[in-house]
Amino acid sequence: MPYRRTENVVRHLAEREEAILAAATTIAAEGGMGAVQIVAVAARAGIAAGTLYRYFPSKSDLIAELVTAVAGRELSAMAAAGDAAPGPLSALAACIATFSARALAERRLAWAVLGEPVDAQVDAMRLDFRQSLAAELEARIKTAIEGRHLPDLDAGVAAPAIVGALMEGLLGPLAASPSDDAGARAAVQTATLLALRALGVVDARARGLVAQCVLP
Amino acid sequence: MPYRRTENVVRHLAEREEAILAAATTIAAEGGMGAVQIVAVAARAGIAAGTLYRYFPSKSDLIAELVTAVAGRELSAMAAAGDAAPGPLSALAACIATFSARALAERRLAWAVLGEPVDAQVDAMRLDFRQSLAAELEARIKTAIEGRHLPDLDAGVAAPAIVGALMEGLLGPLAASPSDDAGARAAVQTATLLALRALGVVDARARGLVAQCVLP
DNA sequence: TTGCAGCGTGAATCATCGTTCACTCGTTCG
DNA sequence: CGAACGAGTGAACGATGATTCACGCTGCAA
Numbered sequence: 335m336p337y338r339r340t341e342n343v344v345r346h347l348a349e350r351e352e353a354i355l356a357a358a359t360t361i362a363a364e365g366g367m368g369a370v371q372i373v374a375v376a377a378r379a380g381i382a383a384g385t386l387y388r389y390f391p392s393k394s395d396l397i398a399e400l401v402t403a404v405a406g407r408e409l410s411a412m413a414a415a416g417d418a419a420p421g422p423l424s425a426l427a428a429c430i431a432t433f434s435a436r437a438l439a440e441r442r443l444a445w446a447v448l449g450e451p452v453d454a455q456v457d458a459m460r461l462d463f464r465q466s467l468a469a470e471l472e473a474r475i476k477t478a479i480e481g482r483h484l485p486d487l488d489a490g491v492a493a494p495a496i497v498g499a500l501m502e503g504l505l506g507p508l509a510a511s512p513s514d515d516a517g518a519r520a521a522v523q524t525a526t527l528l529a530l531r532a533l534g535v536v537d538a539r540a541r542g543l544v545a546q547c548v549l550p
Numbered sequence: 551m552p553y554r555r556t557e558n559v560v561r562h563l564a565e566r567e568e569a570i571l572a573a574a575t576t577i578a579a580e581g582g583m584g585a586v587q588i589v590a591v592a593a594r595a596g597i598a599a600g601t602l603y604r605y606f607p608s609k610s611d612l613i614a615e616l617v618t619a620v621a622g623r624e625l626s627a628m629a630a631a632g633d634a635a636p637g638p639l640s641a642l643a644a645c646i647a648t649f650s651a652r653a654l655a656e657r658r659l660a661w662a663v664l665g666e667p668v669d670a671q672v673d674a675m676r677l678d679f680r681q682s683l684a685a686e687l688e689a690r691i692k693t694a695i696e697g698r699h700l701p702d703l704d705a706g707v708a709a710p711a712i713v714g715a716l717m718e719g720l721l722g723p724l725a726a727s728p729s730d731d732a733g734a735r736a737a738v739q740t741a742t743l744l745a746l747r748a749l750g751v752v753d754a755r756a757r758g759l760v761a762q763c764v765l766p
Numbered sequence: 767t768t769g770c771a772g773c774g775t776g777a778a779t780c781a782t783c784g785t786t787c788a789c790t791c792g793t794t795c796g
Numbered sequence: 797c798g799a800a801c802g803a804g805t806g807a808a809c810g811a812t813g814a815t816t817c818a819c820g821c822t823g824c825a826a
Binding site for chain 1: 584669677680681684703704706707708710711712713714715716717718719720722723724725726736737740741743744745747748749750752
């Protein structure tokens with residue numbers, strides 16, 4: 335029974351899978367989803383195209399893991415920021431600001447994973463991410479409504495709308511890319527302010543809700 | 551000098567070009583941009599693939615004309631609705647509500663032309679459309695700010711954000727599709743309300759701003 | 767040291783589509 | 797009524813990119 339899974343072998347395999355995923359992520363962050371091609375990823379990871387298929391059964395699976403990883407990281411950060419906030423409204427504000435700030439910090443990657451045009455097969459996975467983002471917001475919006483912190487409104491429309499607004503207002507090709515850190519911060523604050531006001535918070539800025547955010 | 555452009559010939563050519571464009575639009579409205587393929591469009595128009603190239607130099611040009619046609623129609627409707635309104639705020643409300651209502655009425659086509667993932671070459675044209683939408687809104691937002699109808703805010707972020715919010719909140723795959731006319735109207739009103747509040751209008755509903763819209 | 771499991775390889779293959787082109791045939795003009 | 801023009805055709809081509817596979821090589825096991 336030769337070639338048992340030694341420590342060494344296992345580690346090597348895991349490292350290589352990690353390297354492939356990292357290569358794919360880097361390429362996505364540099365050139366968008368369109369640039370994530372098997373040969374390119376393999377080359378970046380220092381292996382041949384065929385080798386990649388020893389680790390991922392198909393390109394779709396590779397992309398799925400990539401999206402899942404990024405989404406998981408972002409969703410946790412967002413949830414953590416929300417949970418750390420003192421009340422429903424500041425939780426919402428923290429979620430929105432955190433998501434915005436982190437997305438803006440890795441703008442290209444965020445856009446690749448969230449909104450950039452790709453083929454349909456790949457798109458299905460990103461849908462989950464947007465769905466989860468919207469779900470997280472929707473839950474917090476509903477909580478705030480129940481606690482009378484927000485006026486009654488259709489959270490099912492509002493949550494996706496906020497996701498879309500942040501995507502298009504901060505990440506998409508229409509958005510002006512902030513040149514420096516201060517500009518980015520200002521954009522995040524503007525976006526947060528817009529989102530909170532949309533939900534019916536009239537004096538978000540005065541309450542100091544827009545300043546919160548957790549950076550990567 | 552044979553084969554001069556007779557009335558008949560000219561009309562025939564124009565009709566055929568129109569038919570091709572109509573076929574492409576229908577296919578886009580049914581199956582999204584991905585389904586707009588040369589052979590499929592040609593078949594739907596009742597001609598051969600090669601014939602299509604007598605009318606459009608490339609697929610990109612075909613898509614460009616398709617997007618331009620739809621965009622022009624929608625932008626005019628939006629501008630008209632805005633111009634007919636009595637003041638800057640109701641103009642904004644009318645623009646947003648009109649766009650939303652018309653987009654929702656042809657949801658699949660609107661999404662295909664505005665947001666649906668496709669390849670990069672095609673995407674450039676849709677960018678113009680989103681750009682124009684944002685520009686129209688931005689101008690009206692600035693007017694309203696100058697007239698002190700809105701608080702000071704960064705219109706360059708707000709306008710794309712609203713476009714994104716409407717796209718994602720009403721058209722995108724996350725949005726629940728309204729089953730009936732009343733549901734659609736409610737969704738449009740919710741979206742309009744959110745957008746106006748985001749801009750700083752605190753009592754949009756009370757002022758009756760959200761009821762306006764011009765249907766197709 | 768030797769045998770062999772299984773990783774690594776990368777050229778070949780397959781699939782998808784946009785685009786072309788040599789040819790047919792209906793229409794127009796003299 | 798022909799001759800010529802040019803619309804129409806659709807199979808073939810080309811480009812791109814994912815996926816496969818037969819073979820070489822590495823490094824565990826005995």
